[in-house]
């Protein structure tokens with residue numbers, strides 16, 4: 001069953017004195033319940049516009065965005081509250097997404113309080129301590145502030161914060177792009193383990209196909225506001241049919257030196273032709 005559906009979504013930006021920008025063109029994207037679906041594209045391809053549209057911050061020019069039967073751009077009252085509770089986000093840069101003045105206890109427990117899921121302070125603190133343990137931190141971190149953690153640890157705090165209120169859909173916007181490669185793998189493993197354990201659904205947005213390969217069962221590739229290829233990750237990554245997907249794949253560093261050399265030669269040949 002699909003949990004999130006974008007149907008024929010278009011978004012055109014009109015800025016005074018400038019040509020209109022068609023940021024999204026007939027986007028069709030289905031995120032099936034209980035899966036991790038990847039959306040991959042380079043800078044400017046339209047990923048942020050899709051996220052903002054799902055968050056209700058941008059209204060599509062046409063088309064529909066449906067979460068569990070709720071039309072997001074039109075949602076009000078109880079429906080809007082349900083979307084805000086059930087759809088949570090993890091952003092690229094935990095340094096700017098976590099308020100530096102709040103303690104970890106307050107940051108992670110905020111949703112429990114706002115959505116009145118745990119109003120008792122000591123029970124909330126205990127619940128936050130459990131969440132911290134779940135993401136590989138500990139109850140000793142409750143009274144610390146985000147700035148005293150590493151980038152990877154901050155992203156763990158952001159994940160705990162997003163998971164605190166038991167979301168059905170987690171939207172991850174380039175959650176590991178700002179991290180070192182070794183830390184990236186740890187955070188991806190954590191997300192995958194949490195998803196397997198808790199069964200929520202993930203829309204995972206990235207510019208890097210290597211990251212998608214590690215955790216997504218399906219992937220959609222977006223270029224200049226259009227989905228150019230979509231399917232099971234294994235198929236898309238093994239046999240990409242669109243030249244843009246092929247180019248993205250060639251950009252993925254390969255640990256095998258023979259393959260890496262072959263790719264470098266292909267890129268060189270392409271540049272000469274161009």
Ligand SMILES: Nc1ncnc2c1ncn2[C@@H]1O[C@H](COP(=O)(O)OP(=O)(O)OP(=O)(O)O)[C@@H](O)[C@H]1O
Pocket residue numbers: 013014015021022023041042043044045046047048049050
């Ligand atoms: N408010 C706006 N007004 C005008 N054009 C915009 C606006 N927001 C985005 N765009 C344009 O829409 C296109 C898609 O932008 P978007 O930010 O969605 O891409 P992206 O894939 O998220 O890129 P990045 O990874 O760099 O954030 C770009 O051409 C961008 O310049």
